[in-house]
Amino acid sequence: MVLSSNDREFLIREITKELDAKADGAGKNLIARCPRCGKEGKYGVYVGKETQRKKPFMSHCFSCGCSTYTLEALLDFIGRPDLMVAPTADIDARLDTNLLFPLEEGEEIDDALGVVELPDFYRRCFAHPYLKSRGFTFDDYEYFPVGTTRGLNFRYDDYVVFPIIDEGDVVGYVSRHTWNKDEIDRHNSRVRCKGGYRILRFRNSTENDFVKLLYNYDAVIEGVTDTVIITEGIFDVIALTRKLEIYDNEHVTAVATFGKKISRTQIYKLQCKGVKTVILGYDGDAVEAIKKTAGELNAYFRVFIADIPDAGKDWEDLGIEEIYGIFSYRLRTPAEYRLLKVQELK
Ligand SMILES: [Zn+2]
Known part of the structure; x- marks a missing residue:
């Protein structure tokens, strides 16, 4: 009923x-x-x-x-x-x-999640050279828990581990290797010739399917948070929160869908909390993914697309001025966005 x-x-x-x-x-x-x-x-x-x-x-x-x-x-x-x-x-x-949320006959939204153990010897940290190099400030460590296994768990040596939290429970984690992509690629091609261990850029939890998870979901407050900025990854959420200074803003918050698409469960999770407006903030080069995702969101929310002018940049790369410019002048409706992208191709 x-x-x-x-x-x-x-x-x-x-x-x-x-x-x-x-x-x-x-x-x-x-x-x-x-x-x-x-x-x-x-x-x-x-x-x-x-x-x-x-x-x-x-x-x-x-x-x-x-x-x-x-x-x-x-x-x-x-x-x-x-x-x-x-x-x-x-x-x-x-x-x-x-x-x-119109469901197909017999379709059910499965948002059930199990609690996940963080890697052995995980301990939260409040300073880390790699994260510092990516611009982390004191507030970032405070609001977005992150840690390492302190050299006690070789599988996670040289990784930083971000717990994914949902209603206070750890329901997953993302572990990011602290080398950049080129270093990892170089290492892996050496390994291919000479043997040894390949390095994975990410070593994430596997228990709960990531299509059921949203990063920073607990910052969306039921009945209070009106607007949610949807991004691709954890570093986007943190960079946006820092640059827009929305750490304590209950009305606007950023979440990540772990990639350039959104699932029915993720949509449902936002809807359950009474979110009315979503701003799609995927990377500028993801034009087709943005069109598709915006279309899906449009059935449930008021949708705007943050149209990043420089296709090669993400929220980490963009300066504060540029970000304010985007939120002031470059929020498009899905229809506007489609039209503009057709024109830009000409
Ligand atoms: Zn009784």
């Missing part, structure tokens, strides 16, 4: 009063005395977003084991069938994800 956000808030308020419940730490469950067995603090009503396993207003008692699965059953169970609201098709309601 689809509820408007008003109805949802009304129900949560009334159920809280009725049960004399309190919200748990994350605000995802109302905890109360069980109406059936009377055990205090064992009865939970789920009020978080819909996931694969959980639907809003499911309830369960961890003492007597009774459960309800629908809002109607819950209201009956707590003796308040009068609170039942009529289903709505209000397109502006934030939690109407099923309605806004």
Whole structure:
């Protein structure tokens, strides 16, 4: 059943009063005395977003084991069938994800994630020569945790490791070798002739598929963050945050999709948090990928494309002035962007 956000808030308020419940730490469950067995603090009503396993207003008692699965059953169970609201098709309601997010018959959005262990001996760092060379400041280390395995785990020697965090849990990591691409290529071609170990530029976690992950997702605050800048990679997010000074800006934040495309799950994750506007900030040379991704996003958000004039540059290369110029004068709608790119080819 689809509820408007008003109805949802009304129900949560009334159920809280009725049960004399309190919200748990994350605000995802109302905890109360069980109406059936009377055990205090064992009865939970789920009020978080819909996931694969959980639907809003499911309830369960961890003492007597009774459960309800629908809002109607819950209201009956707590003796308040009068609170039942009529289903709505209000397109502006934030939690109407099923309605806004048209799914094929039988299709399900799989956003379930397992917690991932960081490499053995990982320890966070607050200074690193490689990251310094890429412009990292004190705030960057503070807001974007990164670490190394301190020479104690040979697989990750010479890598910096960025945890990917989702609702406070580590759900993946990206490890970047600290040599530049040319050095790695040279090393690998030597290895091809003389034998030895090849170096991978990235050595990332494998447990959760990266199409289900967004870097910096927890900085998108549900119901508060209005605009999200979508970039390709972690270093783009950090460079943009630093150069636009949006570390503490709750309304605008940058995320990365780990490449030049966005998945249905990643779109769904942004939609769940009530994001309204997205600015697509893929590298300037990714014209076709930008057109395609902008088209996909356009069904769910107000979309702008940050049209980087120099195709060879990414957010790390661009100066602060250039970036302000792009956000002031070069945000295109998908239609404008398509038109302009056709003209530029002529
Ligand atoms: Zn009970």
